[in-house]
Amino acid sequence: MQGRLRIAIVGYGVAGQAAGLFLSAAGHELTIFEQADTPGPVGAGFLLQPTGLSVLAQLGLHEQALARGQRIERLFGCNVAGRSVMDMRYADHAPGCFGLGMARGGLFTLLHRAYDGHGAIRTGTRIERVSADGKYLSDAAGGEHGPFDLIVASDGAHSILRRQPGVTEREVLYPWGAMWCLLPAGAWPHAHVLHQRYAGTREMIGLLPVGRRDDSNDRWLTFYYSLPGEQVDAFNDAALTRLRERVATIWPDALPLLADIRSAVQLHRARYRDVVLRRPVHGNVVFIGDAAHAMSPQLGQGVNMALLDAQALADALAAHDTLTAALDAYSRERRRHVRIYQRLSRWLTPLFQSDRSSLAWMRDRCFGPLGRMPVARGQMLRILTGTKRTWW
Numbered sequence: 001m002q003g004r005l006r007i008a009i010v011g012y013g014v015a016g017q018a019a020g021l022f023l024s025a026a027g028h029e030l031t032i033f034e035q036a037d038t039p040g041p042v043g044a045g046f047l048l049q050p051t052g053l054s055v056l057a058q059l060g061l062h063e064q065a066l067a068r069g070q071r072i073e074r075l076f077g078c079n080v081a082g083r084s085v086m087d088m089r090y091a092d093h094a095p096g097c098f099g100l101g102m103a104r105g106g107l108f109t110l111l112h113r114a115y116d117g118h119g120a121i122r123t124g125t126r127i128e129r130v131s132a133d134g135k136y137l138s139d140a141a142g143g144e145h146g147p148f149d150l151i152v153a154s155d156g157a158h159s160i161l162r163r164q165p166g167v168t169e170r171e172v173l174y175p176w177g178a179m180w181c182l183l184p185a186g187a188w189p190h191a192h193v194l195h196q197r198y199a200g201t202r203e204m205i206g207l208l209p210v211g212r213r214d215d216s217n218d219r220w221l222t223f224y225y226s227l228p229g230e231q232v233d234a235f236n237d238a239a240l241t242r243l244r245e246r247v248a249t250i251w252p253d254a255l256p257l258l259a260d261i262r263s264a265v266q267l268h269r270a271r272y273r274d275v276v277l278r279r280p281v282h283g284n285v286v287f288i289g290d291a292a293h294a295m296s297p298q299l300g301q302g303v304n305m306a307l308l309d310a311q312a313l314a315d316a317l318a319a320h321d322t323l324t325a326a327l328d329a330y331s332r333e334r335r336r337h338v339r340i341y342q343r344l345s346r347w348l349t350p351l352f353q354s355d356r357s358s359l360a361w362m363r364d365r366c367f368g369p370l371g372r373m374p375v376a377r378g379q380m381l382r383i384l385t386g387t388k389r390t391w392w
Contacts, residue, residue: 004027004028004029005028005029005149005150005317006028006029006147006148006149006150007023007028007029007030007031007148007149007150007151007152008031008033008137008146008148008151008152009023009030009032009033009152010033010137010151010153010155010161011033011034011153011154011155011156011159011289011291012032012033012036012039012121012154013042013156013289013290013306014107014108014111014289014303014306014307015154015288015289015290015306015307015309015310016032016154016155016289017111017112017115018055018059018111018307018310018311019152019288019309019310019313019314020032020115020117021111021114021115021310022059022310022311022313022314023152023313023314023317024115024116024117025314026317026318028317030117030120031120031122031145031148032117032120032121032122033122033125033145034122034124034125035124035125035127035155036123036124037123037124038123039108039112039121039123040105040108041103041104041105041109042104042156043270044104044178044180044222044224044268045101045102045103045104045182045208045210045220045221045222046101046104046107046208046210046222046300046302046303047072047099047100047194047208047300048065048069048099048100048101048102048107048303048304049099049300049304049384049385049386049387050097050098050099050385050386050387051304051307051385051386051387052303052304052307052308052386053065053100055304055307055308055311056110056307058311059111059114060114061111061114064110065100065102065106065107065110066100068102068103068106068107068110068211068212069100069101069102069106069210069211070100070102070192070209070210070211070219071098071099071192072090072098072099072100072101072192072193072194072208072209073089073090073091073098073099073193074087074088074089074090074192074193074194075087075088075099075193075194075196075384076088076193076194076195077195077196077197077198078196078197078198079197079198079199079364080197080198080199080249080250083368084368085198085363085364085367085368086196086367086368086371087368087371088371088377088380088381088384090381090384090385092377092381093378093381093384093385093387097385099194099385100211101194101208101209101210101211101222102210102211103182103210103211103212103213103214103220103222105213105214106211106213107303109214125141125143126139126140126141126160127139127140127145127155127160127161128140128160129161130161130164130283130285131146133283133284134151134282134283134284134285135147135148135284136148137151148284149284149323150284150286150323151284151286152285152286152288152313153285153286153287153288153291153292154287154288154289154291154306155291156289156290156291156294157272157273157290157291157294158273159287159290161285161287161291162275162277162287162291164282166282167277167278167282167287168275168276168277168278169276169277169278170274170275170276171273171274171275171276172273172274172275173229173271173272174229174272174273174296174349175228175229175354176226176227176229176349176353176354177226177227177228177229177232177270177271177272178224178225178226178227178232178269178270178297179224179225179227179232179235179243179267179268179269179270180222180223180224180267180268180270181222181223181266181268182210182213182220182221182222182223183220183222183223183257183258183260183261184218184221184257185209185218185219186257188207188257190207190209191209191219192209193209194206194207194208194209195207195208197250197251197254198352198363198364199249199250200357200360201350201351201352201354201355201357201359201360201363202228202353202354202357203225203226203227203246204224204352204353205223205224205225205226205247205250205254206222206223206225207221207222207223207254207257208221208222209221210222221257223254223257223258225243225246225247226352226353229271232269232270232271233269233271235267235269236264237263237264239264240261240263240264240267244258244261270297272294272295272296272297273290273295274294274295274296274342274345274346275290275291275292275293275294275295276293276342277292277293280292280293280330280331280334281327281328281330281331284323286313286327286330288306288313289302289306289309289310290302290306292309292338293305293338293341293342295341295342295345295346296345296346296349296353298345298349298352298353299341299344299345299348299383299384300384301341301345301386304386305337305338305341305386308334308337309334312334313330315333316329316330316333317330336389336390337389340388340390340391341386341388344383351363
């Protein structure tokens with residue numbers, strides 16, 4: 001890109017943070033808007049795939065991420081009867097391949113400390129509108145900001161800027177969600193495994209080792225338990241008692257980890273959206289991260305997609321002489337990869353979170369054998385690692 005652009009970034013989650021690092025390194029003038037008074041992490045722990053790790057390597061943060069997170073070698077899931085439903089090892093995809101479990105706060109702090117333009121972050125500013133010419137932003141208090149050459153909308157799965165006419169093709173709130181929390185790993189013996197336990201399609205328990213928190217050198221796990229959305233919204237102490245009873249039935253070995261969880265307020269709610277945009281570019285506004293393609297977390301790709309978006313946007317701006325050409329190139333670069341994972345997520349989620357009990361029967365009997373067939377196993381490993389970019 002010839003010249004220094006004036007760029008606004010709306011939202012300071014993973015996508016906004018990574019975009020800020022890439023674009024500031026390229027010499028652009030940034031203003032970052034964050035609606036929270038104090039920027040901080042939001043959401044459960046996550047699994048960085050080789051794709052996301054490659055972006056952190058480009059930012060010079062790979063080794064720091066490894067020191068904070070927990071190396072994951074295997075994804076294992078079984079039903080209540082102990083039947084293996086899913087058993088995938090990263091090393092079967094490529095020698096030395098692995099995932100990295102991280103607490104949300106760990107990645108937030110890593111990206112935040114790497115950014116030296118903290119004076120450009122305007123906190124407590126809720127951006128609600130983009131002007132018709134795409135140059136100005138309006139906030140909830142009536143303030144106007146701009147002009148900007150480019151606006152990067154990274155305001156998350158519940159994006160306000162996505163509500164502009166003509167932007168969204170599909171936006172559906174998933175009928176299922178999850179309760180989650182961080183738990184001390186203690187003597188948990190599966191330090192390198194993402195474990196899941198399924199009871200039909202209505203209940204799923206997961207334990208993901210996520211390494212260290214900012215405030216502790218101890219090792220931690222992200223615990224999550226799927227529930228219908230209305231039960232997530234209404235979760236209370238009585239629901240916590242039922243949750244503990246179900247964990248005792250579905251996964252007795254995991255119950256001791258919940259010993260210090262005595263109140264419903266110690267667990268956090270998560271709801272998910274399925275979002276498809278007509279195009280990630282709308283005039284001078286480009287949507288990245290969950291604002292562009294929120295999806296079910298079943299495939300564990302959200303953070304990785306956000307990092308890839310930020311990298312692709314910076315690369316496109318660096319490689320083209322005009323903003324229009326750069327944004328067109330960005331849209332082309334990310335289209336196929338994003339659409340593949342959106343569709344896979346939409347198709348696979350009902351197998352793990354739905355009222356369709358017959359799907360659990362099919363899943364439990366088919367996934368294991370499929371995972372042992374060379375061709376199918378290769379495809380499943382590509383999906384897991386985030387490296388599937390074509391259908392065939």
